[in-house]
Structure formats: C-alpha cells, structure tokens
Amino acid sequence: MRQFSRQSRSGRLLLAGGLVALALGMSGCTRIRTHQGYQVDKLLVDSIQPGIDNRASVEGTLGRPTFAAQFGDQDWYYVSRDMRALAFSNPKPVAQTVLRVRFDAAGNVTAVDRMGLEQVARISPSGDKTPTLGRHRSLLDEIFGNIGAVGAGGMGGMGGGGSNTGGGPNGS
Template identity: 80%
Template sequence: MFPFHRPSPSGRMMLAAGLCLVVLGASGCTRIRTHQGYQVDKLLVDSVQPGIDNRASVEGTLGRPSFTSQFGEQDWYYVSRNMRQLAFANPRPVDQTVLRVRFDAAGNVVAVDRMGLDQVAKISPEGDKTPTLGRNRSLFQEIFGNIGAVGAGGMGGGAGGNTGPGPNGS
C-alpha cells in the first residue's frame, strides 16, 4: 500500500491562501445588477385614472416624481432603470420605464404614458476626434506657433511710440 502523506501546516496555509485567491478572482467576473430610480408597481400605476385623479391623489398613490417638466408643472415623470455590469466594464441599461403623468391647468390627470428603453437615443461619437472649425494644427504648432508673433507688424502689439493722434485728438 501507498503511505498516506499529510500536508504540513505551512502547506495547508498555502492551499487555503490559493483557494481564497481563486474565489476572489472568480468573484470579480460576476455580473452586477443594479436598479436606479422609481420602483414601478403595476397595480399602483394602473390605479391612476385620467379624469378622476389629481396631483394630490397621484402623489399619494405614486409618491413624489423623479422630476417635473421644465416648462410649467404640467407633467410629472417617474423614471425606473435596471442596469447590468460585467466586472469592470461600463454599466449598460437592460430595462427602462419612464412613466409620464400629464395634468391640465386645474391639476387633474389628463393621461398616463409609459415609455421604454426603445425610446432612448443612442449617440455614438464620430471617430476619435471632435470636428472643429478653424485651423488644423499639430501639437507643436499649437505650442510654438506664437513665437515671434508678439509685437510683429500688423498684429496690434507693435513696438515703438505712439505715431497717431491721442484720445483727445492732439
């Protein structure tokens, strides 16, 4: 028979430390799910009825809105978003609900609209440079381009005395 060999205490410590490193390394690759904003309760949202509810009853049912419209207080918005992130990548939305409650001038509910993630505009930059108007100069031209231009003729900072009439006309 083969003799059974027990690891030494230092070997057990190394094995435990290695196991801890593997567990910690694997936990960095897990998906992180987060929720931002309002918790949508379908039953409460469906209970808000146009023509029946007003601002006070909507606030009592749904709570304070995430934000209100900027031009007057005719619309209230409740924003809910679920995000997912893998390890150190940028978080990205997987689900979004924007609940818009519209009010008339008297404060009564006119309509309740829902918008999802399909309404979000995806903006991608054009290349890695921002197009600008003006001269296209390199870094060295930007840094050293004004050397010798200060005080040059026609540049407004000329050397010499005042050759024209002064502010009083003399």
C-alpha cells in the same frame, strides 16, 4: 521525516494561497445589478384614473415625480431603470419604465402613459476626436509658431507711442 513534513506544510500553504487568490479573482466576475429611480408599484400606478385624480391625489399616491415637463407644469415623469454590469464593464440597462402623467390646465389627470426600454435611443460616437473648425497645426508649428510674434504691432500693449495725452475721455 522532518523534511517531508516541511514540504507538505509549504505545499498546503501554497495550495491554500492559490485557492484564496482564485476565490478573490472569481469574485471580480460577479454580476452587479442596480436599480435607479422610482420604485414602480403596478397597483398604485393602475389606481391613477384620468378624469378622477388631480395633482394632489397623484402626489399622494405616487409621490413627487422624478422630473416635471420643461415648459409648463402639464406633465409629470416617473423614471425607473434596472441596470446590469459584469465586473468592471459599463452598466447596461435591462429594464426601464417611464411613467408620464399628463394634466390639464385645471390640474386634473388627462392621461397616464408608460414607455419602456424600446424608447431609449442608442447612439455611437464616431471616432475619438471632435472635429473643429480652424487651422490644423502640427506639434512643431504649435511649439515654434509664435517665434517673432512677441512685440509685433497689433498684438496688444499700447500700440503707438504709449501715451494717452489726446482729447479722449481719459486725457485732457
């Protein structure tokens, strides 16, 4: 009878350990959702009116922009992006909003534009090597290619006799 209870205890421990391992393994397959950037509030964004608002009122309503135009201070951008990833995969954008507020020279709002995920450019790199100009050398050329090049003329050093006694700027 004791032998049977030992086997059932070890079976229970093995089953419990298996369930714990399965639970931990399944937790790695959960979806991870993240938000990056500005929290878009539709009511606040809709309250910005061209011809009525200026830089100060936009900053008071929406806050500081994510970034401003590179040349000049005519456009402010508010960027918001929702991302999703599965376990250890690369995150993919699910939704994106880029709000552009345009100003005139006096600082008054001239337009408010919205752009979404359709404006995101998708690029795919070609291959895993970057093409470069120059010679293509093998591994053996790289290792043994400099044999005999040490001390060759024109490779640095003093070149001629090693003395500077001429009429140059340092010698007299």
